[in-house]
Amino acid sequence: MTQALDIEQLRSETPGCAISTHFNHSGxxxxxxxxLAVVTEHLQRESLYGPMEAAANAASQIDEARADAAGLICATPAEIAFSSSGSAAWGLAFAAxxxxxxxxxxxxxxxxxGGNLSTMQAAAKRAGARVETIPVNEDGSVDANALAAMIDDRVRLVALTWLPANGGLINDAAAIGKVTKAAGIPYFIDAAQALGQLPVDVSAIGCDMLKGSGRKFLRGPRGAAILYLRKAFLExxxxxxxDVLSSTWGEDGPNVRSDAQRFETSEKPIALLxxxxxxxxxxxxxGVEAIRHRIRELSGQLRDQLGAIPGVTIHDLGTEKSGLVSFTVxxxxPQTIRSxxxxxxITIAANGIPYTPLDMMARGLNEVARASVSYLNTTDEIDRLCDNVAALVQQAA
Structure with a gap:
């Protein structure tokens, strides 16, 4: 049975809830x-004892964070590296x-x-390689059967953004993983919007690399992200x-670490981690199951209420949907709506073509407004957002 969340208590422990109606949790x-206290207290220790000394004293806490990151996605601590951002984590793995x-x-x-796509396109252009798009199902999700038909001995990587930034789609990451595992092809997952919103089991998904940001649904500070690399793939x-952390020096030169910390450096933002x-x-x-249950209910309510407003169009794809709700007036x-x-x-986002270029162009969309729901949100906040969007419709008429 999914445990109930004490929303009133959780909101009282979150200062921002008293300042604004926040619907940009996916940003x-x-x-x-x-x-906040953990971050500021460590910065105070740095000012008193020196950053290097404070970092040394926090080593066991960083180990705990690594273990919790591993536990969140059903991995091992040796398969977890920390990075400054999801894009940096993805780029490090791709470059390797x-x-x-x-x-x-x-x-x-x-x-x-878009960032991952740009990195791949640039590398392919330099090498004379190609980046090709996997066809989609009727609901807009990536088609695993179509992927299987595309596989040949020249395929070097399959990349999937699990929950795209421009709407509520949830791709079937495990179905894609079955195809890549059978073909022996590396499989990268961008889970930036999944961590802290959906239960994640990297073994069940079958991915070789997965990255996610701490600042989104996990509610961590900006500037800290998680990189998972499957142990056998890491080798x-x-x-x-x-760096002196990622390798040691021996008689024959550098000896690279055998765990995921080969992608870390000794210089880290300890307070943020x-x-x-x-x-x-x-x-x-x-409990991520409890989080997922509440986000599903609230985002469904938001989608229904926004969609019932004349002049508002919902642009979400997929059968099962995430907490990201995309719409236009x-x-x-969309930037005017946001402003x-x-x-x-009331805080929302506005996403243009650079965020998800292939999908946006395929659907003829230049920009969408995006309201993303957290377990922190309430039905009263949903009503407030929808009332204000309805007022904007009248202004635009």
């Missing part, structure tokens, strides 16, 4: 008092793959995050650069 969520050569192919989901990766650790521990204590640009709602202390 950055609101940290708790506990996360064997170099592309002419004729190589990379297969990507139609909703691939095939050569980091683009090394401690904050991430506190956020991870909190999410695990609440007839006659009003006008901000005047009322």
């Amino acid at each position: 950055s969520s609101l940290p708790s008092n506990t996360v 793959l064997p170099p592309l050569v002419a004729g190589d192919r990379i297969l990507v989901g139609r909703q691939e995050w 095939n990766l050569e980091p683009a650069y090394l 401690l904050g991430l650790g506190a956020a991870l521990k909190h999410a695990r204590s609440l 007839a006659g009003m640009a 006008k709602l901000a005047e009322k202390r």
Whole structure:
């Protein structure tokens, strides 16, 4: 049985809930008092004792954070590295793959995050390789059967953004994993919007790499992210650069670490990682199943209410949907919607083509407004958002 969340208590422990109506949790969520205290207390220790000394004293807490990150996704601590951002984590793993050569192919989901896509396209262009889009099902999700038909001996990587940034779609990551595992092809997952919103089991998914940000649904601080690398796959990766932490020096030169910390450096934002650790521990204590249950209910309500407003169009794809709700208002640009709602202390996002270029262009969308729901939100806040959107429809008419 899914445990009930004490929303009133959780909101009282989150200062931002008293300041605004926040519907941009997929951009950055609101940290708790506990996360804030952990970060600031470590910075105070740095000022008193020196950053190096404070870091040494916090080593066991960083180990705990690594263990909690592993526990969140059913991995082992040796398979977890920390990074400054999800994009940096993804880029580190991609750069460690064997170099592309002419004729190589990379297969990507139609909703691939724009930063990842740009990195792959640039590498493919240099090598004379190709980046190809996997067809989608009727509901807009990536088609695993179509992927299987595309596989040949020139495919070097399959990349999937699990929950795209431009709407509520949840791709079937496990179905894609079955295809890549059978073919023996590396499988990268961008789970930026999944961590802290959906239960994650990397073994069940079958991915070789998974990355996610701490600042989104996990409610950690900005500047800390998680990189998972499957142990057997890790052995095939050569980091683009090394550090005194990622390798030791022997008689024959550098000896690269055997765990995922080969992708870390000795210089780390310790305060932010401690904050991430506190956020991870909190999410695990609440239970991701309980979080998912509440987000599903609230986002469904928001989708229904927004969709019932004349002049509002919902743009979410998929059968099972996430907490990201994308929409447009007839006659009003999404950036204008965002700005006008901000005047009322209602925070949403506006996403353009660069975020998910293949999908946006395939659907003829230039930009969408995006309201993303957390377990912290309430039905009263949903009503407030929808009332204000309805008022904007009248202004645009």
